[in-house]
Amino acid sequence: MILTRRGMLKLSAGAGAALVLGPVPTFVQGDLIERPIPSTGELVPAVGLGTARTFNAGASESELAPLREVLAVFVEMGGKVLDTAPAYRKSETVSGILAEQLGVTDRLFMATKVAARDRERGIAQMENSFDLLKRDVMDLMQVHNLRGWATLLPLLREWKAAGRIRYIGITTSRSSQYDDFEAVMRQEELDFIQVNYSVGEPLADERILPLAIDRGMAVLVNEPYNRGRLFDAVRGVDLPEWAAEFDADSWGQIFLKWIIGHPAVTCPIPATTQARHARDNMGAAYGRLPDAAMRRRIASFFAGL
Template structure:
């Protein structure tokens, strides 16, 4: 395992981190985690050098933290940096009880007294304003002073300008951004990565493979690019190595959901040193990213923040089909559309846009629902 050392962080951090947002489940319900498989995966990763584990209050319908508590028993808690997050969209709800109540709930779920890496979750323009209104930064600093958290940061989904504003607003110990070879100029992007580095702030990376979109159902034109390389690597290896190639990156989170993915990522990251790719390899990877950008119309990562939909539409599933249709125009995408239950199909959208306010990618979800209906069931369009 490769480790990265940054000033202000007391020990080296593994370049591969375990993201506990996409763990295996026994059914379609996110809360129905397959505990035996998930615990085995997490412990196997730690046994092989991973020392950063990331969760959040809302992951797996608020069941991720409890699963991690079980996985980190038997001495595993002491082996890792444990990361968790404060969701401002929950903190503003009176029934949640405010910042202190949510934080105590997290400590209880995790069965720990201290959270190593604590972030304001999904900072964008509205959520940052909520944080300011609730004095959340000062609250974080107080928790750090009390020894309840060790390092304070934020995860981010908004414009480069907003990233700079938030990064400059407090003495952050670290931050977390979305970055992959397709999203080089999206949200904070490489520009934000470099700006954080200029301030001496280490960066954790999420969505390095864009929720798996960069390694599944690879378009033929992208596969041709991979096949043209003198050095043959798998799509996950190209993607993860591109992110890890940046010396500014402290840790790359991967939402692994099979033991095979854990094994593959461990293999890839064991020698994913900074600046280890050649200039030609970097150019090849970024050419593949450009090809994806030319094809995919809605950059959904499957984070599920848009749910629940008031009309019960399975928004991430619909957008995934939407992108597959525009990339492939094939029978598989059509079949997946018709497999949707009628009460979950996009024609049920009433255009309330509640989902759009929660989407980290700022996707025009209501327009996507209408376009999908136009493609497959135009007779269902609401006038």
């Protein structure tokens, strides 16, 4: 089954909450944008799914149903990277339940986090994450906001060597941590970093992203909409005509494509509770991307609002 970008969007739009997942469609070469993980060359789709503040839901069907549709649309449109964490309260539990219900537990590139000051608590936390996400092997384990990194990174390497973890990394969502974050990047061999980055908060451009390229580290991007502030800034503003030059159909796609257009970025991880937003977010993983000149134009346009 070969689908173009617009064909995939149309198919997904009609899928509905009761979507039953079949084989992942085959896309025209170059249509679904994928990025390599530098340490292995493994390809992952250029848009992922975050769960912070969105998948922290109860067990009732009324709470799970819209999130199930989000995950179903995400996977049907080619998405794989799902990022969660114990700190996101019930998000790991909900992610594991929904993935199992949809039969996609082993299709997803599952990324979670650990934050503990000592080894024993780190082990207990990771074992619990494996149980909740229903995985024997975790694709990516990240030290959350650098908490306990000096203790936890050696532990993560042990689990990686034992085959329980495929990739390891560190995360931050605060520019106030960038000095420490950069120091760990320079000191440690990491497969991934995760950092906050958006057209409204581009500070990672200065040192973090160039260093990731130099060190051969994949980059996940959190807060791609700067906690919703980007949408507040463009409320009532018409989509510019030049958005069509890189196949962006919405402001959300402009913001995501601006991020993906950076050569260091592997995958932004926008979070949502609505299937239509998941569909729109995944649309940014199709078509053309803004080049360096267009990215400057987007940044200038946004700065002028």
